[in-house]
Amino acid sequence: MNNLSYFLAGLTLLLFGLAIAPGRVYPRWVGLMAAVSGAAFLYDGAVVVAYEGFAPSIIKVVGLLVLSVWAFVMVALMWRYGNRRRIARLGSTPPGPAQRPAGTR
C-alpha cells in the first residue's frame, strides 16, 4: 500500500511539474522542481519500497526536501497570482446601478 501511495504522489507531482514547466503562469524552474520531486517519489514507490521494503533511501530524502522547498516557494507565487487575478476581475467589473444616467429611469 505504501509503494502505491508514494508512486501515485510522485505521479501527481510529476504531472503538475510538467504542466507548470511551459512557464505560462508560473516560472519554468518551479515546474522542474515539482517534476524532480515527483520523479523521486515515483522511483521510491515503484522500486525502493516495492522491492526492498522500508530501506533507507537517499532518493526519498531528496524528494521530500525538494517538495518542502517547492511548497513554500509556491506560497508566494500562488498568493501573488491570486492577487493579480482579483485585481484583474475588479478592473473588469461592469458599472453598477449608481453610475446609470438619470435619464434612463
Next chain:
Amino acid sequence: MEAREAATRQVGGDDAITTRIGAVAMPLGIVFIAVSEIFHPAKEDPMDFPAVFDEYAQSNVWTTVHLGEYFGFLLLLGGLVALYYSVSARPGVGAGLAPFGLAAAVTTAASFTVLQAVDGVTLRYAVDTWVSAPASRKEAAFGAAEVAR
C-alpha cells in the same frame, strides 16, 4: 486571449480565492506531515518486524500520528487541486496536462485514505493482538500483523 482565459475560469466560483487557499494549504500540509513524523516511532529497523511491532504496540500516539500525517497529505493534495485552477487558466500544453494532474491528485488522496486506515488503525489492532496473544496464537497473530504492514 482574455476571452479564452475567461472561458477556462472556475465555473461558479472564484479561482483567485481558491488559489490563495491552496497557497496556505500546501505548506501547512508539509508542516503537519513533518510534525507527525517527529512523533512517529522510528527507533527500530523498520524491516525487523518483531522489534518494530513491539515498538508500535508500545506507542501511545500511533493513531494520532497517522491522523496528523493523513491530514497533512490531504492539505498538500488540496493545494495541488487549487493549483490546477491557476495552471489551467492560460491555454497551452500546461492547461492540457493540468486535468491529468488533478485526476492523479484525487486518486492519490483516495490511496492515502486507505494507507492511513490500514497503517494507523488496522496495524495498531494487529500489533496489540500479537503482543497480548497467548503462545499458541502468537504465530497467527504475527502473520496477521505482517499482512497489515
